[in-house]
Amino acid sequence: MKLRNALFIGLVSILILLNFSPWVGGIRSIKLLDDVSLGLLIWLGSPLLLFAAVTLMIINLQKGDAND
Amino acid sequence: MTEKLIWTAIIGGLYLTTLFWIAVSNRIPDSFTRAEFYRSASRPVGAIFLTLTFAATLFSAWFVIGVPSFAHGNGIGVWPYVFLGDVLGVLVMYLVGRRFIELMYSGALAESPIKLLFADKVTRLGYLCIVAVLLLPYLALQILGAGSLVSAASEGILSPAIASGVVLLVIWVYSTISGIRGIVISDALQGSLIFIINVILGVSVVYWIGGLSGFLEQVRAVDPKLLDIPGPNNFFTFPVFLSFFVAVTLIPVSQPQFLTRYLLLFSDQTSQAEAKSNLARTCFGMGFAFSVVSLPILLTGLGGRVLFPDIETSDTLITQILTVYAPEFLFSVFVVAVVAAAMSTIDSILFSLAQMFAEEVTDSGAETPNPEAGSLLVGRMFVLVVASIAYGFSLMTSQAILYLGALAFSATLVVVPAILFGLFVNRDNAVWSRTLMFSPLMIYLLMKSSGWDRIAGFDASIVALLFGLVLFVVANGQKQAS
Numbered sequence A: 001m002k003l004r005n006a007l008f009i010g011l012v013s014i015l016i017l018l019n020f021s022p023w024v025g026g027i028r029s030i031k032l033l034d035d036v037s038l039g040l041l042i043w044l045g046s047p048l049l050l051f052a053a054v055t056l057m058i059i060n061l062q063k064g065d066a067n068d
Numbered sequence B: 001m002t003e004k005l006i007w008t009a010i011i012g013g014l015y016l017t018t019l020f021w022i023a024v025s026n027r028i029p030d031s032f033t034r035a036e037f038y039r040s041a042s043r044p045v046g047a048i049f050l051t052l053t054f055a056a057t058l059f060s061a062w063f064v065i066g067v068p069s070f071a072h073g074n075g076i077g078v079w080p081y082v083f084l085g086d087v088l089g090v091l092v093m094y095l096v097g098r099r100f101i102e103l104m105y106s107g108a109l110a111e112s113p114i115k116l117l118f119a120d121k122v123t124r125l126g127y128l129c130i131v132a133v134l135l136l137p138y139l140a141l142q143i144l145g146a147g148s149l150v151s152a153a154s155e156g157i158l159s160p161a162i163a164s165g166v167v168l169l170v171i172w173v174y175s176t177i178s179g180i181r182g183i184v185i186s187d188a189l190q191g192s193l194i195f196i197i198n199v200i201l202g203v204s205v206v207y208w209i210g211g212l213s214g215f216l217e218q219v220r221a222v223d224p225k226l227l228d229i230p231g232p233n234n235f236f237t238f239p240v241f242l243s244f245f246v247a248v249t250l251i252p253v254s255q256p257q258f259l260t261r262y263l264l265l266f267s268d269q270t271s272q273a274e275a276k277s278n279l280a281r282t283c284f285g286m287g288f289a290f291s292v293v294s295l296p297i298l299l300t301g302l303g304g305r306v307l308f309p310d311i312e313t314s315d316t317l318i319t320q321i322l323t324v325y326a327p328e329f330l331f332s333v334f335v336v337a338v339v340a341a342a343m344s345t346i347d348s349i350l351f352s353l354a355q356m357f358a359e360e361v362t363d364s365g366a367e368t369p370n371p372e373a374g375s376l377l378v379g380r381m382f383v384l385v386v387a388s389i390a391y392g393f394s395l396m397t398s399q400a401i402l403y404l405g406a407l408a409f410s411a412t413l414v415v416v417p418a419i420l421f422g423l424f425v426n427r428d429n430a431v432w433s434r435t436l437m438f439s440p441l442m443i444y445l446l447m448k449s450s451g452w453d454r455i456a457g458f459d460a461s462i463v464a465l466l467f468g469l470v471l472f473v474v475a476n477g478q479k480q481a482s
Helices: A003-026 A040-067 B005-026 B034-039 B047-059 B061-105 B113-117 B121-153 B160-208 B215-222 B238-249 B254-264 B272-307 B313-325 B328-361 B374-394 B398-425 B431-449 B460-481
Strands: none
Touching: A003 A040, A003 B431, A040 B272, B005 B121, B005 B160, B005 B328, B047 B061, B047 B160, B047 B254, B047 B272, B047 B328, B061 B113, B061 B160, B061 B238, B061 B254, B061 B272, B061 B328, B061 B398, B113 B121, B113 B160, B113 B254, B113 B328, B113 B398, B121 B160, B121 B328, B121 B374, B121 B398, B121 B431, B160 B254, B160 B272, B160 B313, B160 B328, B160 B374, B215 B272, B215 B431, B238 B398, B254 B272, B254 B328, B272 B313, B313 B328, B328 B374, B398 B431, B398 B460, B431 B460
16 A cells, blocks of 8 residues: 555646656657657646546545445 | 716726625524624525635636736746646545535534634644745735736726725625625635636737737747747746646645635535536536636636737736726726626635634533624624735735735645545544644755755645645555554
8 A cells, every 4th residue: 555655746746846857858859750849749748637637546545434 | 077087996896795684584584603703504505606716716816917927927827827727626625525524414614614624722723823824925915916906907006005905894794794694605706707808818928929820830930939838938837836736736626715615515495416426517617617717827827919919028018918908997897807706815825724713712522512792702803803914915016025925825725635644544643643734844944944945846845735635645654554
C-alpha cells in the first residue's frame, strides 16, 4: 500500500514538473507537428493526467480506509 | 425597451423566482435548532449537491470574467493557474475533508470548523479577525462586479450602487430564510449556470473565429508570445506562476467558506465510511468539472485575442465579445450567470464568517452545543453588518478594490500553517496554535509595510507561508519527540 502511494505521489510530481518544463526548457522545442509542439500538448494534457493521478490516489486512500 | 433588456428581465426574473422557490421550500421552521441552520445535520447532502456547492464557491465572477481576460492579455501561461492548481486543490480538499470527517465522527464538537481545529479561543478569534479583514475587499470586489453588471444590463435604470444593494438584499433574504441547506441548493443552481455558460461561450468563440482547425495559427499570428511563457507582457515568470499555483492549490485549506462546507459531510444519518465515500465522489465531481470547464475558458481568452487583438484593457473582453458577436439572449444568460457566480461567492463567505462568529459570541464554554436560537439572530445580524461594510468598500474606486482584492485573497495563505497544525497535529496546544496563527501574519505585514514585498520574485504571502510551514515542521517534530 505504501509503495503504491509513493508511486502516485511520484507520478503527480512528474506531472507538475512537466508543467514547469516551459521554464526548464527543452521539451517545448521538440516539434511534433508543424503547428503544435509536443511541449504544448504536454502543457495542455498534463493537468488531465494529473486529474487521473489524483483520482487514482483518492481511490487508493478510500481502499485503505475500507481495509482499516 | 430594447430586446436585450427584455431578455435580461425574463431570464433574471426566472433566476430570482427559482432562487426564492428554493429558499422557501427549504425554509427552517422555528422548531429547528441552529445545528439544522448551519450544517443540515439531520438531512445528509448528496455528492452532486456537494460538488456544485464547492464548485460554485470556487467559481467566482473572477473565474468567469477575469481568467479569460487574463488569458487574452498574457496567453497560455494562465493554464496552470486555472487548471493545474485547481486539480491539485481537489486532492488537498480530499485530504482535509477526510481529516474533518475523522474528527467529527470521533465525537468532536462540530458546530464550527474552527472549534474543531483550535481549542484555544484566542487563536479562533485571531483566525476570524484575519480572514474577515482580508476577505472584505474580495467580498467588495464581487459585490462591485455584480452591481456593475446588473446596472449595465438594466441600461442605466439602476445605478451600480443601488444594483449592488439589491444583490446584497436578495442574498440576505434567501440565506436568512433557508440557512446553509438553502445556500447549498442555490449554489447548485448558480454552479450549473456558471458551468454551462463557460462551455457555451468557449465553443461559441471557437465557432466565431472559424473553428478549431487553424485556431493556434490564428493566435500565433496575433502574437507568437501568447503561446509561450512568460507571455507577451513577461507576466508569467516562474515565481509568479508558483505564487498563483500555491495560492489556488491551498484554497481548500485557507478559505473559511470551504472550512464551513466540510461540516456538511457529517450527518446523523450516515456512517463515517459513507461520509468518506461521499467526499471522494465530490472530489471526482470537482475534478471532472474543472476538466470540462477549463479548456473553454482558455479558448475564450485566446480566441478573444484573435477577435479583439487591440482592446485597451482585457477586462472588457467578455463584454465586447458578447456585445458584438452574441445574440441578445446569450448576452442576458451570461449576465445572469456572472451575477449568480458573484452571489454564490458572496453568500458563502458571508455565511461562513457569520456562522463562526455566532458560535464564538454565544459560546457558553459548555461541552455540548447550545441549541438555543440566540446565535441564529447573532449570525443573521453579523451577515447584515459585514455585508454593509463590504458594500461600503464596494463604493470605493474600482482600481483600489481590484488591487486590494487580489492582495487580500493571496494573503489568506498566512492562516494555512495554523490550520494544518490544528487539523493534523494537535488542536489543544495553545502556544503553537497562536504562534502558527500570528507569526506568518507578522512576517507578511512586516514585508508589506517595509515596501520589501518580494523576496527573489516571490510574493510576501508565499514567504510568510514558507516561514509558517517551517514552524509547522518544528512543532510537529516537537510533538513526535514528546
